[in-house]
Amino acid sequence: MSQKPATEGDARELAEQLRPALRRLFRQLRRHSDHQDISLVQLPLMLHVLENPGIGVGELAQLEGLRSPTMTGHINSMVAAGLVKRTEPADGDRRRVGLVATAHGRAVIEAKRRRRTDQLTKALLQLSPSSRAALWAAIPALNDIELNDIDA
Template identity: 45%
Template sequence: MEKPVPQEAIALADELRNVLHHVFRRIRQEGDSDPSGLSLQHRMLLSTISQTPGIGVAELARMEKLRGPTMSGHIKSLEAAGLIRRDTPDPEDRRRSGLLLSEHGAAVLEDIRNRRRDWLARKLAQLPPEGAQALRNALIYLNEIGE
């Protein structure tokens, strides 16, 4: 039988979840001003393709919990915009070709990430030194939680 969770830990979990939700929302909003006009879904797909180069359309659909035809539509849009390209077909299965970011897609994704990072860096630069140090210390424990 599991030990009951202390009320202080429950309160801290609620507060942390709420704060992280607001911070992530603000970071995402910085990407919303993306001059390419990409939807949130397309930005997420670019990020996933960037992290898993060569991923197939079916696997990407499973990862993102989208139906195949829906994913195919997104892929066609991203291809038409010149943001992604298909890799050479798999010699074992000629029907399957992995997805890769194009140079343009990589540049757009880097721009979005830089804009988000810069927004966060400006906010962090406004903190007093002890606040920045407290965040550095908290990162150790947040990383432990995330593992």
């Protein structure tokens, strides 16, 4: 059975249904996790540092759409909290200092991931088998969604 191509109207209706459901789920996960070791601002920064060891402050600022001085303030607080450390300048360029996660920073992120996975697991167990199967079937499509290159 072949599927008909999506029209903009179909895609818009799906977006209108999907966006609030994803927002509600994300808010619930965020609301029910503690933020003792890391702030909501620091969390995405830590994820970038973990995914890109040695990333520079300027690169990180650009990824997050922040000014370098603002990012430097966030990084200074993360260094003070023991979440990240600065690396030695690369290639003799004393201005280029990279960032790497500390063992403590990695442990904080891993603990947060475990708590969120545990929360989601408990919620998924409350769903019917057919609802869980529908979510399984939707994962490939959800993973294919890219918003970065869309002019919106």
